[in-house]
Amino acid sequence: xxxxxxxxxxxRFADIIWQNEPLHSRVLAELAEKExxxxxxxxxxxxxxxxxxxxFQNSNGTVTSLISKEEFHALQSxxxxxxTFDGSLPAFLAAFGSRKKLTDEEIRELTKVIEAMRG
Amino acid sequence: xxxxxxxxxxxxxLQASAVIGVVILARxxxxxxxxxxxxxxxxxxxxxxxxxxxxxxxxxxxxxxxxVSESYTLQNENISIFSAGAAAYQAIGDALNGGLGVQHIHTxxxxxxxxxxxxxxxxxxxWILFGQYVWLAGIVGLLLxxxxxxxxxxxxxxxxxxxxxxxxxxxHIDSPFVLGICKPKIYLPSALGEAERGYIIAHEQQxxxxxxxxxxxxxxxxxxxxxxxxxxxxxxxxxxKDMEMSCDESVIxxxxxxxxxxYSASLLNLATGRRILSxxxxxxxxxxxxxxxxxxxxxxxxxxxxxxxSLLVCLTTAGCLxxxxxxxxxxxxxxxxxxxxxxxVKRTVPVECIMLSPGALYSSWPHxxxxxxxxxxLDICKELNVDALREGKPIWxxxxxxxxxxxxxIMTPDMExxxxxxxxxxxxxxxxxxxxxxxxxxSSSLTREDFDGYWYRTYPLE
Numbered sequence: 001x002x003x004x005x006x007x008x009x010x011x012r013f014a015d016i017i018w019q020n021e022p023l024h025s026r027v028l029a030e031l032a033e034k035e036x037x038x039x040x041x042x043x044x045x046x047x048x049x050x051x052x053x054x055x056f057q058n059s060n061g062t063v064t065s066l067i068s069k070e071e072f073h074a075l076q077s078x079x080x081x082x083x084t085f086d087g088s089l090p091a092f093l094a095a096f097g098s099r100k101k102l103t104d105e106e107i108r109e110l111t112k113v114i115e116a117m118r119g
Numbered sequence: 120x121x122x123x124x125x126x127x128x129x130x131x132x133l134q135a136s137a138v139i140g141v142v143i144l145a146r147x148x149x150x151x152x153x154x155x156x157x158x159x160x161x162x163x164x165x166x167x168x169x170x171x172x173x174x175x176x177x178x179x180x181x182x183x184x185x186x187v188s189e190s191y192t193l194q195n196e197n198i199s200i201f202s203a204g205a206a207a208y209q210a211i212g213d214a215l216n217g218g219l220g221v222q223h224i225h226t227x228x229x230x231x232x233x234x235x236x237x238x239x240x241x242x243x244x245x246w247i248l249f250g251q252y253v254w255l256a257g258i259v260g261l262l263l264x265x266x267x268x269x270x271x272x273x274x275x276x277x278x279x280x281x282x283x284x285x286x287x288x289x290x291h292i293d294s295p296f297v298l299g300i301c302k303p304k305i306y307l308p309s310a311l312g313e314a315e316r317g318y319i320i321a322h323e324q325q326x327x328x329x330x331x332x333x334x335x336x337x338x339x340x341x342x343x344x345x346x347x348x349x350x351x352x353x354x355x356x357x358x359x360k361d362m363e364m365s366c367d368e369s370v371i372x373x374x375x376x377x378x379x380x381x382y383s384a385s386l387l388n389l390a391t392g393r394r395i396l397s398x399x400x401x402x403x404x405x406x407x408x409x410x411x412x413x414x415x416x417x418x419x420x421x422x423x424x425x426x427x428x429s430l431l432v433c434l435t436t437a438g439c440l441x442x443x444x445x446x447x448x449x450x451x452x453x454x455x456x457x458x459x460x461x462x463x464v465k466r467t468v469p470v471e472c473i474m475l476s477p478g479a480l481y482s483s484w485p486h487x488x489x490x491x492x493x494x495x496x497l498d499i500c501k502e503l504n505v506d507a508l509r510e511g512k513p514i515w516x517x518x519x520x521x522x523x524x525x526x527x528x529i530m531t532p533d534m535e536x537x538x539x540x541x542x543x544x545x546x547x548x549x550x551x552x553x554x555x556x557x558x559x560x561x562s563s564s565l566t567r568e569d570f571d572g573y574w575y576r577t578y579p580l581e
Contacts, residue, residue: 007290008309009280037281046278093296093335106409110387113416117380 018069025061125251127171132348135167137181138440139354145436152429154364161358163440168341176442198226200252207249261343295319297332315385321370360407364414383412455556455574458534471530
């Protein structure tokens with residue numbers, strides 16, 4: 001099963017490949033450095049991950065796509081937060097807030113509370 | 120070494136539990152006040168959990184808990200984890216049979232006859248002995264788990280996009296957070312809209328300014344050390360809530376009360392992930408968006424007198440909790456008992472010299488071995504079967520007696536303890552400062568604890 005859900009940063013990286021393919025991985029690394037300030041090692045790591053997910057392929061240094069950008073956008077619905085995020089944040093980190101199982105009832109109630117604040 | 124640290128932690132945990140209880144009550148009082156005051160009170164709990172030293176003051180409301188380390192007598196013994204485990208196993212067996220008796224534990228030292236030296240331990244001591252290893256295992260487990268989640272997180276952060284200053288955009292994270300101690304970096308989930316980034320960044324920057332990212336780490340270490348205490352877990356959860364809510368309030372104060380609605384909307388959006396049904400497990404200690412949004416709904420620009428009152432409650436509670444209640448000065452008998460415990464039972468006091476009464480009695484006995492303490496001597500005397508002791512006579516008057524009885528004197532810088540022995544009876548005289556006390560007991564059933572509470576003052580007379 002092709003995992004086509006991409007985060008925003010990955011999507012920008014994928015764009016670079018789609019716009020310039022076929023291209024050598026070295027060139028890709030240079031472009032990624034310019035656009036995303038990524039180190040070479042970062043580019044190779046992320047490229048490897050995207051290849052494993054079946055979106056791109058890297059044969060002997062030449063990077064090409066396995067599905068086109070249009071196909072990809074067709075499969076995408078709306079922006080969302082990664083649901084396959086397994087496990088929780090380390091408990092000792094200071095954070096903003098996180099996913100919590102809220103019932104529809106609770107969400108409706110809180111939305112009302114927020115609207116009241118606007119008044 | 121480990122047992123000493125473990126007992127220190129146990130003592131601190133006990134005291135801290137009382138403090139946590141009071142802070143929870145104080146929090147209820149401060150429910151309508153700014154959360155910064157509740158947050159501040161947790162720092163006292165943290166202090167109590169990590170700092171073994173405390174000051175005594177009469178305003179304290181922390182009761183003096185009975186220290187575990189005072190009754191522990193095995194600290195100088197060399198006992199392996201296997202012996203400890205075996206003894207614990209025995210103790211369970213005994214308890215199931217209705218007894219909480221004494222256990223005999225094999226130490227790693229070799230005593231006479233090439234057999235391992237055996238010490239006796241009370242039921243409570245057995246559990247401390249074994250418990251210290253369980254405690255250590257718990258800490259290691261918790262730390263390994265944390266290390267694993269941290270490493271997993273770092274892997275996810277490869278490929279994060281720098282947005283300027285110390286802010287990064289990352290895929291595959293569902294909550295913004297601060298990472299790093301010296302050069303803290305803020306990570307934002309890429310799926311979050313640009314409009315909401317402003318509030319989140321302000322919140323995280325406030326965390327950094329307040330050094331929250333370091334405090335939370337220290338709190339986590341305290342949690343790891345006290346993992347066995349459920350009250351500490353409760354405290355940690357509440358502490359995290361107060362940290363987040365007071366941070367929210369700081370941001371509102373800085374940017375103005377009018378942003379509350381949009382700020383809360385960001386919080387709600389993040390919590391729901393724009394999907395109504397989400398099943399991702401809650402990140403420990405974070406969250407509670409419901410509580411935080413409701414807290415912001417209640418927020419009013421605080422009036423000076425409200426702040427003053429809250430500050431008063433906060434400082435008073437702090438003062439009461441930072442100190443311990445002064446302990447009653449010990450009675451004379453308590454001091455004598457403690458002296459006996461320290462010198463002979465726990466052997467924690469340095470001994471200047473041990474004198475043995477001379478006599479043919481010793482040198483002619485083929486099994487004679489130089490006694491190092493009163494109990495060694497008593498063992499010998501039991502063997503030698505010396506005449507019965509006359510009861511009831513004040514010791515220091517009967518010089519004939521003292522001249523012929525075998526005895527051993529242990530001298531420390533502050534006192535002299537002499538044991539006089541004849542079969543069937545033992546008398547111990549303890550001279551400390553200007554007073555002399557004695558205790559008397561049957562030598563056939565003598566154990567280290569036998570002298571508890573039997574001390575009588577023999578000089579100066581009442």
